[in-house]
Amino acid sequence: MGELRLMKGNEVIAEAAIRCGxxxxxxxxxxxxxxxxxxxxxxxxxxxxxxxxxxxxxxxxSINMVYGAAGTGKKVMTSSxxxxxxxxxxxxxxxxxxxxxxxxxxxxxxxxxxxTIQPSQADYFQSTKGGGHGDYRLIVLxxxxxxxxxxxxGLAFDLAFKYRNPAMILADGAIGQMMEKVELGDFxxxxxxxxxxxxxxxxxxxGKKASRAKNVITSLELDSALMEQxxxxxxxxxxxxxxxxxxxxxxxxxxxxxxxxxxxxxxxICQKSVELARAKGIKVGLFRPITLFPFPTEPIAxxxxxxxxxxxxxxxxxxxxxxxxxxxxxxxxxxxVLYFGRLGGIIPTPGEVVDALEQKLIGG
Amino acid sequence: xxxxxxxxxxNLVYSRPKLLTDKITHYCPGCSHGVVHKxxxxxxxxxxxxxxxxxxxxxxxxxxxxxxxDIDWHxxxxxxxxxxxxxxxxxxxxxxxxxxxxxxxxxxxxxxxIMHAANRGENIVVVFINNAIYxxxxxxMAPTTxMAPTTLLGQxxxxxxxxxxxxxxxxxxxxxxxxxxxxxxxxxxxxxxxxPAAVRKCRKALKKSFENxxxxxxxxxxxVVSTCSSGWRLSPVDANKWMEENMFPFxxxxxxxxxxxxxxxxxxxxxxxxx
Numbered sequence: 001m002g003e004l005r006l007m008k009g010n011e012v013i014a015e016a017a018i019r020c021g022x023x024x025x026x027x028x029x030x031x032x033x034x035x036x037x038x039x040x041x042x043x044x045x046x047x048x049x050x051x052x053x054x055x056x057x058x059x060x061x062s063i064n065m066v067y068g069a070a071g072t073g074k075k076v077m078t079s080s081x082x083x084x085x086x087x088x089x090x091x092x093x094x095x096x097x098x099x100x101x102x103x104x105x106x107x108x109x110x111x112x113x114x115x116t117i118q119p120s121q122a123d124y125f126q127s128t129k130g131g132g133h134g135d136y137r138l139i140v141l142x143x144x145x146x147x148x149x150x151x152x153x154g155l156a157f158d159l160a161f162k163y164r165n166p167a168m169i170l171a172d173g174a175i176g177q178m179m180e181k182v183e184l185g186d187f188x189x190x191x192x193x194x195x196x197x198x199x200x201x202x203x204x205x206x207g208k209k210a211s212r213a214k215n216v217i218t219s220l221e222l223d224s225a226l227m228e229q230x231x232x233x234x235x236x237x238x239x240x241x242x243x244x245x246x247x248x249x250x251x252x253x254x255x256x257x258x259x260x261x262x263x264x265x266x267x268x269i270c271q272k273s274v275e276l277a278r279a280k281g282i283k284v285g286l287f288r289p290i291t292l293f294p295f296p297t298e299p300i301a302x303x304x305x306x307x308x309x310x311x312x313x314x315x316x317x318x319x320x321x322x323x324x325x326x327x328x329x330x331x332x333x334x335x336x337v338l339y340f341g342r343l344g345g346i347i348p349t350p351g352e353v354v355d356a357l358e359q360k361l362i363g364g
Numbered sequence: 365x366x367x368x369x370x371x372x373x374x375n376l377v378y379s380r381p382k383l384l385t386d387k388i389t390h391y392c393p394g395c396s397h398g399v400v401h402k403x404x405x406x407x408x409x410x411x412x413x414x415x416x417x418x419x420x421x422x423x424x425x426x427x428x429x430x431x432x433x434d435i436d437w438h439x440x441x442x443x444x445x446x447x448x449x450x451x452x453x454x455x456x457x458x459x460x461x462x463x464x465x466x467x468x469x470x471x472x473x474x475x476x477x478i479m480h481a482a483n484r485g486e487n488i489v490v491v492f493i494n495n496a497i498y499x500x501x502x503x504x505m506a507p508t509t510x511m512a513p514t515t516l517l518g519q520x521x522x523x524x525x526x527x528x529x530x531x532x533x534x535x536x537x538x539x540x541x542x543x544x545x546x547x548x549x550x551x552x553x554x555x556x557x558x559x560p561a562a563v564r565k566c567r568k569a570l571k572k573s574f575e576n577x578x579x580x581x582x583x584x585x586x587x588v589v590s591t592c593s594s595g596w597r598l599s600p601v602d603a604n605k606w607m608e609e610n611m612f613p614f615x616x617x618x619x620x621x622x623x624x625x626x627x628x629x630x631x632x633x634x635x636x637x638x639x
Contacts (some may be wrong), residue, residue, distance in 0.1 A: 024455045052454045056447065057480035064444040064477070068420070068451030071438045076455065094441050193458075205436035205452065207415045207459060216430045218439035 002183045003183035009149040009175040012182050013079060013105055014039035017051070018151035022187040025076035026065035028084060031117040032173035033107035036079045049190055059084040063091030063104075070100040071217035073196040073204030075157055079105035081173070082123050083114060085131070092166055093132030096234075097219025099203075101160035103153065104138075105169045107176035110345035118345025119173035121264060125317035127170050128293045135231055137238045139167040139245065140292040142263040146180035154185060159245060163237055164203075170292060172315065174265040174347060238294075247290035250301055252278070256285030258361055259303055261314040261324050263289050265347065270313050272350035277357060284357065295323045301331035309336040311361045313353055317343055336361065381405040383414060387431045393426045394600025396590030397426055397493060399557040401452065403567045404464075404491070405433050407574055417460045418452055420445045424466040425499040443474020446481035449488045458498035460577050462489035468498045471507040471539040478543070485548030485582035489573040492540065492585065495592035497521055503595035507537040510610055519596070519610075536614065544620035552621040556589045558604045562617070569619075581623065589615050 001053045007015065013036050017025060027037045037055060045051035052069075056062035062078045069076040080088060085106045095102055106127065139159045149171060156167040190257035191199070196294040197206050208214045208235045221227040249267075251272055253259060262270040277284045287295050287303065287310075304310075310328065312321040318339040325337045340356035342348045383405040391397045408417050414435055421429040423442035430437035440448040445463035453461040470478050470492050478490065496519060498504040503522045510519040511528060518528025528536075544552040551573055554564035567589060573584030589611050591603040598606055 024451070054448075054450070054454060057476055060444065061447040061450075061480065062463065064441065064447035065451035067440070067444075067456070068438060068448035069455040070451075071448075072418075072452055072456055072459075074455045076451070090441055091444070098439075155452055193456075205418045205438050206456075207418065208434065208436045209415060214434055214436055216437045216439065218430070218437075220427060220439055358485075 002185055004181060004183055006179055007146060007169060007182050008177060008179050009034055010107065010177065011039045011168075012037035012146055012150045014043065015184060016150040017077060018043060018045045018049060019185050019187050020154040020157060021049070021075060021190045022051055022077055022157070023190055024054070024076040025070050025078065026054050026056050026062040026069070026076070027078050028056050028059045028080065029082045030059075030322060032080045032109055032119070032176050033079050033081045033105070035176070036105065042329050049187070051190070059087040060091065063088035063095075066102050067091055067095050067098070067100065070095065070102040071098070071205050073200035073206060075191070077103040077105070079107065080336065081107050081109045082111050082120070085123065085126065089132035092133050092138070093130075093136060094219050095166045095281070096132075096136035096138070097134060098217050099164040100166070101157070101164050102166050102348070103169065104162055104166060105171065108170065108172040109199065115171065116345040119265060119347060120315050120345055121172055121266060122316040122319070122343075124314070124316060125169065127168055128295070128323075134236060137165075137241075137293050139163065139165060139241060140170050141167065142170050142286065142290060142292050143175060144267045146175065146178065146266050148183045149175060150182050150184065163241060165237065169221055170264065172204045172265050195208045213229045228276065242294040245291060246294050246296045246298070248296040249288040249290060250299075251286040251288070253285030253287060253303065257283040257308045258357065259285050259287050259307050259310045260313055260353070260357070261287045261300070261310055261320065263320065265293060266313045266315055269348055269350055271352035272352060273313075273357070276350055280354070282357070282362065289320070291321070295327070297323070297327040297330065300324060300327035301333075303337050304328040304331045304333040309338070309361050311338045311340055311357055313348065314339065314341040315343070315347065316341055381409045383409045383434045385432055385434050389432070390428055391425065392594045394591060394593035394603055395425070396557050396588060397494065399563060400493065400566070400588055400590075401429065401432050403557070403563065403570055404462075405572045407567065408433070408435065411571070413460050413574070413578070416458060417462070418456075420449045420452070421459065421467040422463070422465040424469050426464050426466060426493065427500070429464050443469050443472070444477055444578065445474065446477040446486070446488070446490065450481050450484070452484050453486055453488055457487075460489075460574060462491060462574070462577070464491045465493070466498065466499070467492070467494045467506045467508040471537050475539070476541070478545070480622075481544050481553060482583040482585065483546045483548045487577050487580045488583055489577050490583065490585045491570070492587040493590045494587050494615065495590040495595065496501065496536075497592050497595040498594050499592045503592075505533060507539070508615075509533075510536055510614060538615070540585065540620060543572040543585050549583045549585060549621055550576045550623045551584040551619075552620045553585070554587040554589060554615060554617050556607070556617055558591065558607060587615075589617065
């Protein structure tokens with residue numbers, strides 16, 4: 001068993017980054033995720049693993065530092081919260097267009113605009129449908145515990161490098177701020193320059209060698225016929241993710257008549273709601289998408305054949321519900337898919353969720 | 365004597381740098397970009413740093429800089445080249461990283477990135493092509509677009525058809541002087557490439573900058589006051605003349621800061637008084 005510690009979600013992101021052999025973190029302070037960079041600076045990983053940690057002048061700069069460093073084949077990341085992620089959208093689009101791996105953590109807060117610093121899940125559309133300009137997708141992982149905040153850093157890097165695509169950890173202020181027991185992973189050494197040359201030398205800007213043509217990191221292609229080919233290649237990659245990388249958790253779905261669908265903090269709350277409802281004799285289960293892109297469409301379609309209805313529980317005005325409806329509809333089922341949520345930084349209580357389930361879905 | 369008798373190795377006084385690729389140029393006749401590209405290729409080749417140099421190209425006419433010099437390149441978003449270069453350089457301190465940016469890229473949309481990269485003293489070289497216009501998008505006003513002393517009117521561009529108007533557009537930005545005040549910079553200079561003598565000086569400035577980057581002295585910044593014949597609607601010869609008459613009084617050529625040399629600061633102070 002690995003080392004056990006009681007840690008905040010934001011702190012563990014930093015610890016996990018150091019341990020998984022991350023080469024650099026570039027960031028800018030924003031509530032409720034500033035502890036990520038604060039923890040990194042206090043840990044001084046440059047002495048321990050050689051990891052670079054730099055406070056940039058803006059989120060625009062931090063994502064472009066990530067863009068530059070990722071182009072050299074290094075394992076690099078940034079973190080921010082909703083308004084900061086909006087500022088990064090340009091850079092994320094470039095990184096996706098240039099097919100570079102990196103990890104972006106979004107510890108969401110309520111919006112729109114400056115909004116609130118309280119937890120929210122209102123960036124679901126932004127994260128899963130692209131966010132910046134152009135046809136691109138991020139790999140989006142939604143942690144529901146401090147342990148998953150830890151585990152998903154390494155997983156996000158693995159997936160980002162496997163597909164040469166940016167991966168996002170979509171958390172929220174509640175998971176970022178709460179403390180839980182966490183089992184830390186072992187230290188993985190950072191890749192050496194020689195290893196990077198050997199593995200990523202075909203595309204990374206590691207300095208032009210006599211043995212190869214120059215490498216150019218770019219998303220630009222003015223010939224539309226070629227740009228269409230690039231786009232088709234991206235789409236094929238996203239299709240492959242949809243085929244191979246879907247991750248989800250099902251809790252008490254075996255005999256369920258009703259299914260709550262929730263991710264992240266909402267899913268933690270719904271776990272309690274399932275207990276409360278079952279105590280009342282309601283046969284309800286929880287379906288928790290772990291990858292928001294690729295979305296677990298097929299498992300939901302399978303459930304749709306068996307259950308009476310779904311209710312998504314989201315800390316937004318109903319965003320994931322569109323993907324659940326698509327999944328149910330594509331399965332040819334006409335089962336009701338309803339929504340319950342709280343907005344603007346309010347976290348729903350388990351009881352509220354059960355009330356909504358009874359009134360909207362069962363009573364409706 | 366025939367031509368073949370003259371073209372012999374022992375008579376060779378100049379040849380094209382090997383690092384320049386055979387790609388046919390997309391730049392207009394009379395454009396300064398080609399000359400600066402050639403100088404960069406010469407300097408990188410002469411210093412033997414091809415394998416450790418990474419160029420960061422901008423958005424603008426020079427977006428395709430990566431087609432012409434045979435090194436690894438990273439194409440940045442508009443104005444973000446200094447942040448991209450920071451990322452590359454910080455995780456690869458053994459590499460020599462330079463950005464190549466125009467006036468719209470560096471002095472308008474990218475002011476935050478260049479000021480902070482220079483202020484942190486990133487060990488990078490910044491090549492700043494100032495032709496006082498947006499070339500690629502069709503000749504619109506740039507932050508460096510002139511109030512031309514010979515005409516009393518501001519420079520005419522696609523978005524200042526009656527000339528730059530101070531009341532509407534504000535003042536041309538002397539960003540190089542601003543950067544010269546930042547302690548993170550090692551060398552800040554303004555050059556041009558319109559005569560053979562100017563080309564030689566510019567080459568020297570570029571070489572010094574790359575040497576500074578290798579010696580980790582901080583940011584070196586080379587502005588090249590340049591022509592844009594197409595954007596200015598002038599012939600290449602007239603564009604050079606217009607540059608001398610209208611740009612040099614406001615953007616005087618010379619070293620603005622050289623950490624190794626006293627006197628550069630004095631130049632800047634006098635220059636600031638002339639604003």
